Amino acid sequence: MSSEPATPIAALEAQLLLDTFRGTDLGAVWLDADARVVLANECFAGWTGRDVAALSGQPLATLVGDLSLEHLDALRRADPATTPTRLSLRARDGSHRVLEVRAHPVTHAGRTLTTLLLVPIADRVEAEAIDGLQREVLESIALGRPLRSVLDLLCRRVEALAPDVACSVLLVEKNGTVTPIAGPSLPAAYVDALHGAPIGPRAGSCGTAAWRRAAVEVTDIATDPLWADYRSLLPLLDMAACWSTPIIAGNGEVVATFALYYRAPGSAPPFHRRMVEACVPLCRVALQHEANRSEIERLAYFDPLTGLPNRRLFSDRARQTLQMAARIQAPGALLLFDIDRFKTTNDSLGHAAGDEVLRETARRLQAEIGDSATVARLGGDEFAAVLPRCSPVEAMHAAERLRHALAAPLRISGMQIEVSSSIGIALFPQDGVELDRLVKNAEMAMYEVKRAGRGASRFFTSMMNDVVAQRMQMESALRQALAARGLALHYQPKMRLDGSGCAGVEALVRWNDPVLGHVPPDRFIALAEECGLIGAIDAWVLETACAQLAAWQRDGVPVPRMSVNVSPLRFHSDDVPAHVRRLLVLHELKPSALMLEVTERVMLSDDERTRVDLRTLNEMGVRLSVDDFGTGYSSLGYLKRLPVSELKLDKSFVCDLEAEASDRALADAVIGIGQALGLQVVAEGVETPGQRELLARAGCDMAQGFLYTRALPADELVAWLERERGSWTAPRLESIRGGRSRAA
Helix, strand or coil, X not given: CCCCCCCCHHHHHHHHHHHHHCCCCCEEEEECCCCEEEEECHHHHHHHCCCHHHHCCCEHHHCECXXXXXXXXXXXXXXXXXXXXXXXXXXXXXXXXXXXXXXEEEEECCEEEEEEEEEEHHHHHHHHHHHXXXXXXXXXXXXXCCHHHHHHHHHHHHHHHCCCEEEEEEEECCCCEEEEEECCCCCHHHHHHHCCCECCCCCHHHXXXXXXXXXXXXXXXXXXXXXXXXXHHHHHHCCCEEEEEEEECCCCCEEEEEEEEECCCCXXXXXXXXXXXXXXXXXXXXXXXXXXXXXXXXXXXXXXCCCCECHHHHHHHHHHHHHHHHHHCCCEEEEEEEECCXXXXXXXXXXXXXXXXXXXXXXXXXXXXXXXXXXXXXXXXXXXXXXXXXXXXXXXXXXXHHHXXXXXXXXXXXXXXXXXXXXXXXXXXXXCCCHHHHHHHHHHHHHHHHHCCCCCEEECCHHHHHHHHHHHHHHHHHHHHHHCCCEEEEEEEEEECCCCCEEEEEEEEEEEECCCEEECHXXXXXXXXXXXXXXXXXXHHHHHHHHHHHHHHHHCCCCCCEEEECCHHHHHHCCHHHHHHHHHXXXXXXXXXXXXXXXXXXXXXXXXXXXXXXXXXXXXXXXXXXXEECCCCCCCHHHHHCCCCEEEECHHHXXXXXXXXXXXXXXXXHHHHHHHHCCEEEEECCCCHHXXXXXXXXXXXXXECCCCCCCECHHHHHHHHHHHHHHCCCCCHHHCCHHHCCCC
16 A cells, blocks of 8 residues: 555645646636635636736736626526626736636535636637638638639638738749749739749748748848848838748648738737648648649559550540541551560569569650650550551551660669560551550550560551451350360370380360360460460369269279379469369379379479479379470479479470481480489370380380370270270389389
8 A cells, every 4th residue: 555645635626626727728716705816727817917826815806897796796696507708807918808707606615615717708709710711711622622722712811810911822842942822912023023932041931931841930021131132022022020831741841831921010919820820731731632633633644653644645645646647638557565574574573673664665665756656554564656647667667666775675673684575556547547446456466476476566457357356256165165064074094105004194175166166275275374264274174183083983993193284374373282182182082193284384483382382282292293394494403393203205206206316315315314313204195106115115104195095085085994904914023113203
């Protein structure tokens, strides 16, 4: 327990009451039965011009001229909820203050006291006037009126409340000069003279306030040294004093000044100071609102990253150009640009570097095209330009100049980057007279450039429409096939070259459309990757293949392992290990019964997520095979770093194996790599006994191809296995390679 003496409750209440009133604009005084002051708060004492202690024992009548004892008795008997009485408080300096007063009788220590609570009427009226000014200005801002009108209204309302004042608002520009925006009562010649005036340590009231970032009050303009450089303006001004306050934005920048000018020397009275306290935030709100509106307008029409016109502004300007060209029957061209492999740059170097590439591309395009044409960023890494009065030859020359300008090396993040671009060209009027048609045709031409290898320019041709129409028809049909389970799986066996039978099967997706007929996988798989369907197709193939393998295992069909291809895009968009784990549990499959075939592109990916997924799959016991090995990359380091179980020798190495010594050398090299690293090697596209014998002598483990069978539907594969099963031999010990396989 505390050893400090307890504070008497009465003393505590009195102190708490005084602390509550301290610092407020409410006056409080306690009177005895003879209307003498027992206690008063600091606010009341301040009104009288006396100290709190000096008021004790003073008759209230000496302070309030019209309060007699009879009046006080009437106040004591009155209901405090009724309209308060007005009194006139006389200060020591002779000034008067009109107050509203309410009386409350209280009993304290056996004495009957009267508490008077007093509120200055003038303060309330002034507060209401300032509230009205704030409401009116804020309403004007909310209605979206122009900034100049809003600030002009603010100045006029201040001048109406303070008739001896002239008000002004000056904008502070980025270059350190001022621009008058409101000053309705200041002489026009004086306002004009302020345009472009610099801020500084001796730049009048406003320029100095902006420089100091603090209010500057000059009580006599004629003699104050801050106005020494502006003496020549005094005949135009006809003002004697000026108080200026800087407007500081949320980012810390001084954006304007708000000033009150007086016709006579002197300082600003309290009411004017309260008005300025209210007006400075209003100015800040109005200026911020204008800045937001300007930014919204800029974002609506200009690309924030490059500063070029955006698609909306480009469309407006391009349509105007085309309309003018139609009226004067002049040719024109629309060029559509796309940065080649921009996503790779963005992913490998980071978005900051990618943004710098886009900014530099925009700068080079603008510099090359100049002001004679409109160049815009349409989105992503796509840019466009409309060239008026441009013939086909001139359009091609312009495209080549722009392409070479973009091809100059960039230095970003300390690295030199080579950037190429693909450009599609549509001509006016032969390729279209409407902007949308021209953009579509230029886009077709640009995509043809990309399909042909990128880094070139190409004109639109009518044949491209046919290609696009066919592609759209195929995409629509593929979507319907996927939704209606119109795809099918066929299975091609992987046969052991030692003659011991089937090592597994590879699931291959097939599509036979009612209208399009049989569509080769190399056509619709590439299309699926372009239009975003490959993830759904991959998932369906994996689910269907796992279900089929489980069914075969229940029926005793001799298929020990299922191989399924996984697109590189699937690793970027889905959680492949989670999907595989769910399917293995659902179908009660051993992880080693599943082989996922991926390309070298996946193995060489810099994406950490992909590498983690591959390691996770291996830790689960799922095997990984590298499909089409050796066809795309020369780096073999991933074979040592990543959990690979199998290499698939591409059929391009197999088809001329019997006739070409170079193909035999390449096949031997791939097989040798597999043997050295303890990996299974599977040869694809084996069609002749001679190929099989050469591969077997080289040490290849397995083969698949038409020599054995094409890929078959599930029931036909089972029948084929039954027919072939009798010819299989027991595996020779020297042919069993599982012992040297890292994942066997």
